[in-house]
Amino acid sequence: MGVKVGVLALQGDVAEHIAAFREALIDRPGSTVGPVRHAEDLADLDALAIPGGESTTISRLIEKNGLYEPLVGFEGGIFATCAGMVLAADRVDDPRVRTLALIPMHVARNAFGRQVDSRETLLDVAGLAEPFRAVFIRAPVATEVGPGAEVLARIPEGIAAVRCGRHMAFAFHPELGEDLRLHRTFLEGLGI
Numbered sequence: 001m002g003v004k005v006g007v008l009a010l011q012g013d014v015a016e017h018i019a020a021f022r023e024a025l026i027d028r029p030g031s032t033v034g035p036v037r038h039a040e041d042l043a044d045l046d047a048l049a050i051p052g053g054e055s056t057t058i059s060r061l062i063e064k065n066g067l068y069e070p071l072v073g074f075e076g077g078i079f080a081t082c083a084g085m086v087l088a089a090d091r092v093d094d095p096r097v098r099t100l101a102l103i104p105m106h107v108a109r110n111a112f113g114r115q116v117d118s119r120e121t122l123l124d125v126a127g128l129a130e131p132f133r134a135v136f137i138r139a140p141v142a143t144e145v146g147p148g149a150e151v152l153a154r155i156p157e158g159i160a161a162v163r164c165g166r167h168m169a170f171a172f173h174p175e176l177g178e179d180l181r182l183h184r185t186f187l188e189g190l191g192i
């Protein structure tokens with residue numbers, strides 16, 4: 001059976017997420033990966049990626065497109081990266097972002113400060129046998145997680161990867177580059 005994945009396509013690195021999920025699903029015939037701009041695009045999806053980009057902008061466009069309630073009520077798995085991690089949280093240090101409260105965690109935006117705003121690092125991620133080459137770009141971190149959320153990776157600034165049931169959130173960008181182990185872990189977690 002194929003897997004239906006949507007990518008929230010309001011702003012950010014949407015094309016990279018679509019390409020990465022298409023590649024990760026190449027051996028699952030009947031799978032679809034496409035953009036989500038309106039509530040009706042969420043129908044029948046097994047999973048939704050919320051991309052990196054600018055969380056304040058994506059938050060504004062979620063409201064504008066009438067997507068806030070539909071996203072809060074989305075029942076599939078969420079794969080959130082960077083700005084997506086900010087949106088998936090239930091608390092954030094910036095009042096301009098109305099979080100979707102999909103994962104119980106507090107997130108700090110732009111946690112690296114202005115001097116060192118991007119970094120690539122070999123990161124140990126729980127569940128992966130070998131480290132993951134993680135690209136951080138003006139990244140947030142989670143500062144704490146609540147019940148049901150599991151920390152998968154840490155960097156000196158804070159928590160860089162979280163799993164909560166079917167949802168996963170990353171401060172970095174697994175959609176950039178060739179390594180799709182985290183996509184595969186996520187898809188296995190959907191149980192389909």
Ligand SMILES: NC(=O)CC[C@H](N)C(=O)O
Nearest residue numbers: 052053054055082083138
């Ligand atoms: N690469 C990114 O997604 C950056 C996220 C951005 N700093 C934000 O909080 O919206």
